[in-house]
Amino acid sequence: MSNLLSKFFYWTIHSKNKMSFYKLSEQRIRRVLNSPYRIEEGVAPKTLAYMQPVSIKTKNKKKIWSSEIWVMIQEFKKNKSKIIKIISAWRYPGMTKPKSDKTLEILKKEYEEYNKLINNLEEDRLVQ
Numbered sequence: 001m002s003n004l005l006s007k008f009f010y011w012t013i014h015s016k017n018k019m020s021f022y023k024l025s026e027q028r029i030r031r032v033l034n035s036p037y038r039i040e041e042g043v044a045p046k047t048l049a050y051m052q053p054v055s056i057k058t059k060n061k062k063k064i065w066s067s068e069i070w071v072m073i074q075e076f077k078k079n080k081s082k083i084i085k086i087i088s089a090w091r092y093p094g095m096t097k098p099k100s101d102k103t104l105e106i107l108k109k110e111y112e113e114y115n116k117l118i119n120n121l122e123e124d125r126l127v128q
Contacts, residue, residue, distance in 0.1 A: 008083045015086045022091045068092045
């Protein structure tokens, strides 16, 4: 019980919009966070991505599903309580494979290049 009381959720506007678009409830997002099927490092710095299949079926002793729910979060600690910032939530049609280290490196490089581009655009705008 104390674990639930010390955990607070902060929902970004982006996450609320995505939840509305994909018809996901707050309770469904909490369920993904409480019992994920897989956790991966997020593309953005200091983020985690949690995944849970919508409905698991067994075929030839292999687990399969038709779609997944993903939630991207950042965790903070403030005044001895854990704050979970929910950045985004989405449905993915199909099955994703776990990311390899190589794929993660490529995605991080792309994200860094994107950040540099955005920072350069902002600097140019401030100069003008």
